[in-house]
Amino acid sequence: MDRRLKQKQVARIIGVRQTSICEWETGKLSPSAEFLPKVICFLGYDPRPEPQTFGQRLARLRQDRGLSQRQLAEFVGIDPVTLRGWECGRHGVGKRHSQRLKLLLPNLYPF
Numbered sequence: 001m002d003r004r005l006k007q008k009q010v011a012r013i014i015g016v017r018q019t020s021i022c023e024w025e026t027g028k029l030s031p032s033a034e035f036l037p038k039v040i041c042f043l044g045y046d047p048r049p050e051p052q053t054f055g056q057r058l059a060r061l062r063q064d065r066g067l068s069q070r071q072l073a074e075f076v077g078i079d080p081v082t083l084r085g086w087e088c089g090r091h092g093v094g095k096r097h098s099q100r101l102k103l104l105l106p107n108l109y110p111f
Helices: 006-015 018-026 036-043 056-062 069-076 078-087 096-104
Strands: none
Touching: 006 018, 006 036, 036 056, 056 078, 069 078, 069 096
16 A cells, blocks of 8 residues: 555654654554554554464454553453463453453454
8 A cells, every 4th residue: 555655644643653653664563552443544454464362362352442451451350461361372261351351342252
């Protein structure tokens, strides 16, 4: 896609610094969850690969909402380390916590 926009213009549209756009383009950094919805809207498609595991789907839906791991962990009532463990597939989600996840991320189940 070539819109002939300068990095400065894209940065203004997405709401980040020009250096962020440069770092994303070079692969030094990826957009944080906060900016990912705006990036997807700007591009007109989601550049991320399709999730293959429950943890990947959880991370993707969290990012789609623009939530950090800390924010989602607070909502669910867990430590962010536990959420990272779910997203990495180190351990599963218990019934009590899955109910809270369903409230915020109804498309998470079934996977």
